[in-house]
Amino acid sequence: MDVDLVAVAILGNAGGxxxxxxxxxxxxxxxxxxxxxxxxxxxxxxxxxxxxxxxQLLADTPGAATAAHxxxxxxxxxxxxxxxxxALIYTGRREWLSPLRLAAIVLASNAxxxxxxxxxxxxxxxxxxxxxxQRGATLFVVRRGAVYAVQSAVxxxxxxxxxxxxxxxxxxSRNVYRKQTAAIVAGAGLPLAVSVAxxxxxxxxxxxxxxxxxxxxxxxxxxxALFEDDSLSVTQLSGDGLVDDLPDPVIALNDERVVVxxxxxxxxxxxxxxxxxxxxxxxxxGLVEQIDRGEVFxxxxxxxxxxxxxxxxxxxxGEERGRLVVLRDVTGQQRRQERLEALxxxxxxxIGAETAESIAEMAVEFATAVLDQNAxxxxxxRDERLxxxxxxxxxxxxxxDDLLTASxxxxxxxxxxxxxxxxxxxxxxxxxxxxxxxRAALMLPLGSHGVLAIGTTGDGDFATEDRRYAxxxxxTTQVALDQVERERELxxxxxxxxxxxxxxxxxxxxxxxxxxxxxxxxxxxxEHVRDDVPPSKRRHLDSIVTWCGRLTDMSETIRDIxxxxxxxxxxxxxxxxxxxxxxxxxxxxxAEYECPSIxxxxxxxxxxQANKLLEEVLLSILRxxxxxxxxxxxxxxxxxxxxxxxxxxxxxxxxxxxxxxxKTTVFERGLTPDQxxxxxxxxxxxxxxxxxxxxxxxxDNEPTGTVAVxxxxxxxxxxxEAANRPHEVGxxxxxxxxx
Numbered sequence: 109m110d111v112d113l114v115a116v117a118i119l120g121n122a123g124g125x126x127x128x129x130x131x132x133x134x135x136x137x138x139x140x141x142x143x144x145x146x147x148x149x150x151x152x153x154x155x156x157x158x159x160x161x162x163x164q165l166l167a168d169t170p171g172a173a174t175a176a177h178x179x180x181x182x183x184x185x186x187x188x189x190x191x192x193x194x195a196l197i198y199t200g201r202r203e204w205l206s207p208l209r210l211a212a213i214v215l216a217s218n219a220x221x222x223x224x225x226x227x228x229x230x231x232x233x234x235x236x237x238x239x240x241x242q243r244g245a246t247l248f249v250v251r252r253g254a255v256y257a258v259q260s261a262v263x264x265x266x267x268x269x270x271x272x273x274x275x276x277x278x279x280x281s282r283n284v285y286r287k288q289t290a291a292i293v294a295g296a297g298l299p300l301a302v303s304v305a306x307x308x309x310x311x312x313x314x315x316x317x318x319x320x321x322x323x324x325x326x327x328x329x330x331x332x333a334l335f336e337d338d339s340l341s342v343t344q345l346s347g348d349g350l351v352d353d354l355p356d357p358v359i360a361l362n363d364e365r366v367v368v369x370x371x372x373x374x375x376x377x378x379x380x381x382x383x384x385x386x387x388x389x390x391x392x393x394g395l396v397e398q399i400d401r402g403e404v405f406x407x408x409x410x411x412x413x414x415x416x417x418x419x420x421x422x423x424x425x426g427e428e429r430g431r432l433v434v435l436r437d438v439t440g441q442q443r444r445q446e447r448l449e450a451l452x453x454x455x456x457x458x459i460g461a462e463t464a465e466s467i468a469e470m471a472v473e474f475a476t477a478v479l480d481q482n483a484x485x486x487x488x489x490r491d492e493r494l495x496x497x498x499x500x501x502x503x504x505x506x507x508x509d510d511l512l513t514a515s516x517x518x519x520x521x522x523x524x525x526x527x528x529x530x531x532x533x534x535x536x537x538x539x540x541x542x543x544x545x546x547r548a549a550l551m552l553p554l555g556s557h558g559v560l561a562i563g564t565t566g567d568g569d570f571a572t573e574d575r576r577y578a579x580x581x582x583x584t585t586q587v588a589l590d591q592v593e594r595e596r597e598l599x600x601x602x603x604x605x606x607x608x609x610x611x612x613x614x615x616x617x618x619x620x621x622x623x624x625x626x627x628x629x630x631x632x633x634x635e636h637v638r639d640d641v642p643p644s645k646r647r648h649l650d651s652i653v654t655w656c657g658r659l660t661d662m663s664e665t666i667r668d669i670x671x672x673x674x675x676x677x678x679x680x681x682x683x684x685x686x687x688x689x690x691x692x693x694x695x696x697x698x699a700e701y702e703c704p705s706i707x708x709x710x711x712x713x714x715x716x717q718a719n720k721l722l723e724e725v726l727l728s729i730l731r732x733x734x735x736x737x738x739x740x741x742x743x744x745x746x747x748x749x750x751x752x753x754x755x756x757x758x759x760x761x762x763x764x765x766x767x768x769x770x771k772t773t774v775f776e777r778g779l780t781p782d783q784x785x786x787x788x789x790x791x792x793x794x795x796x797x798x799x800x801x802x803x804x805x806x807x808d809n810e811p812t813g814t815v816a817v818x819x820x821x822x823x824x825x826x827x828x829e830a831a832n833r834p835h836e837v838g839x840x841x842x843x844x845x846x847x
Contacts, residue, residue: 113245114165117316121158121165124324128155131331138335140427142285143198147334150190151327154320157183161320165247170237173248177235180317182221187323188263189217195270198292199277217266220259240314247315260307267303271296288333295329298322356437357414359388360421362430367391377407377435399433413438450474451580458588464488464557467592468498471585475562475578476500483546483563485512486554486585487524492516494524494558503563506544527551528559533579535570538563550575552582557589616670623663627656668721669792672799680799683828684722686714686755686820690746693726697734704734709747715828716755716820718800725796728789729759729816737763737813755822762813771806793818 128151135141135148160179167173192213196204220233227233236251274296278289302322305311311318357374361367367383375383380391388396398405399416406413414435421430454474461467468486475484483506485499494514503512514525523536533552546563550570554560560582564570570578634652641649672680687710694706716722734742739762749756766774774790797804803819 113243113312113316114247117318117321118162118165120318120321121161121324124158124321124327125155127324127328127331128152128158131327131335134331134335141334142427143194144334146190146194146197147330150187150194151331153183153186153190154323154327157187158320158324161317164315164317167248170248173237173250174235177237177250178221178224181224182218184319185217185221185263188266189214192217192266192270195273199273201273213266216262219262220256223255223259242313245313245315247313249315264304267300271300291333292330295326295333299326357435359433359435360430361388361433362421363428365389365396368430374435399435404438407435450477451577451584454581455584458584459591461588461592462595464589464592465497467585467588471560471581472498472500474581475560476502483549483565485561486558487512487514487528487561488554488558488589489528489556494528497558502544502546506546508543511543523549523551524559524561527553531555533575533582550578552578554582554586554589557586557593560585616667624660627660631656665721665724668719669796672719672721672796680719681717681801682719683715683823683831684718684720685828686710686716686722686748686757689722690726690757693723693730694746696723696727697730700731701734703740704737704742704744706730707743707745709745711748713825714748714755715823715825716800717802717823718820721796722800725793725818726757726759728793729818732789733759733761733763733814733816736766737761739763750822751819753822755820757818757820758815759818760809760813760815762809765808765812765814766806774806 131151132148132155135144135151138144157180160176160183164173164176164180167176193205193210196202223230223233224235227235233255234253237248238251239246240249271293274289274293278286278293299319299322303319306317306319354371355373357377358371359367359374359378360369365388367378367386367388370378370383377395378391380386383391392407395407398407398414399418402416402418404413404415415438417434417436419432419434420428421432422428451474454470457470458467461470468488471486472484483500483502485503486497487494488497489495492515496512499507499512514522514528516525516529523534527534531553533550535548535550537548538546543563545565547565548569549561549563552560552562560578562578631653634649634656638646638649690708690710694708697704697706718725730744733744743762745758745760747758747760749758794804797818801821803817805817807815807817809815
């Protein structure tokens, strides 16, 4: 019986249209599925491809066949490009789709289309349409030429590239959709094979291209895998995620909390004949709530404790598609947990201990109560001898007194002294007289303080766990003893510092008092002889009086500096009006120097954390800027720049500038006066800025000169007003004083 090939092809393409449109609709309803939207668009374009294939089969003139061929190539090119895009998105490589790469994919797949549409201009592509009669069917066939062959090769490269991405993803460990991916890979091979067969002439008729029909069949298979078959949604993990003989129960759940896999150890916990495919709530009611709490819980067998650990199962897009739950059996750890809690409690007590004896008492109490050993003792070094500070009742009753002390003379036969001297924990046998029923002892060094000894009446071996806790106890005891020792030394050091401070304050006070009295005497004598000095010589007396005033002021400044250095931060810092301080400093400099030009560029009200010595700080910087300036009229500019919570006061001059080396060494105390215009001035500024919690540095000024940058912590006007507001005494009730 003869088969109408054209009718079969038309019916197949019509079915392909329906199938592709159905898959496109399903994709729009399942947008959360991996690659759903990109494949939905691919299916939609595929439906159009089938429609055009029908148009080609029905073409009855060469012109209609040529137009249908152009449309066929346009849509086929989009199918190739969308296939690559889908493969990249589905395999989790969305970041590869940059605008430039996407444009390259589209251009590569559409190169022939562009040449075909512009053929009348350049003539590179010639399409000859001829009717061909074969197997009872007469169809128009387009002879395409070499350019089409090259473009076909490019298209196959792109198709194989997308196919290879899917094959590679099929075997990746992060792929939780292996069965789904396998279905897509299997389906994608059909249209690729049919297309190759048509391109090489292995078809029933050269005018019949069954590639769109094959693509629609592939669309149906992929749509079913992506959107319908839940068994392909999350691959069972037993092959690579679970180990059947793992002692801890392991359960794999999908995003709907349905059990998809479990190991042998979980079978007894779940206690269900067929857990797979059922929700965890139906299989083991209450288990998921315990798991979600993330805390140790009992489940199943009495006195069996589990500690749940949950790991998300994510797909190639980072979306959660399920959970892998591991129930660690921690029944044997409960005792250890109790010991840890007891040790933590003991550590807190150690921190609050004030004497070595109280620390020793706590160490012995912990060793006997928690480590289940009734014999323990702490032996501390005193005058090159180890002596018992605290021992348990069992030690006091069973061990001879002469065995409770040790010295360098006993190193050959004293395990206590050998442990102390070597600083290494050791287990020693106590077989022999003088130790009662004790069989062995674990001796642990306490640094330079002594030894912690724990005895046992057992078989002489200490369990690894007991030894570990004993070592932690010894370390905690040593730290506590170190702390007590440091606090004792600190108290002594504080007392020494306090005495030194009192001595310095005394001698500074005597020095300032003597200097002040001397200046008063010198100033008085200068004024006394003023009338006896010729007017031409009285300028010397004026200089003496001026310097007396300066030295008196300097002594007060030194007093303020001393108070600032020795004060706490709360006592040292106050809110200072920067504008007022700068203006006052500038006025003092203008009165002190005759020629400088000083410009202030302060555009607002600024307040900083400093104290009353800030004016002396600014004067030191301004004097330094002027004294180092070699111009006829030195120019200094003062400005303020805000930097978040900080204020930068910038003092710029037009002098010769300073070298990069001097910018870093100018703050050192040992610089000579000719380097810093007095040396002490800049060192004083750096010390004060440090006490203000600020910073000081130098920058180059343009075109010449230096910029001194002083960075302060910014304060607010409200803080300034609060600090300078008169304190109210007694409130309203205190106003009426009973006059």
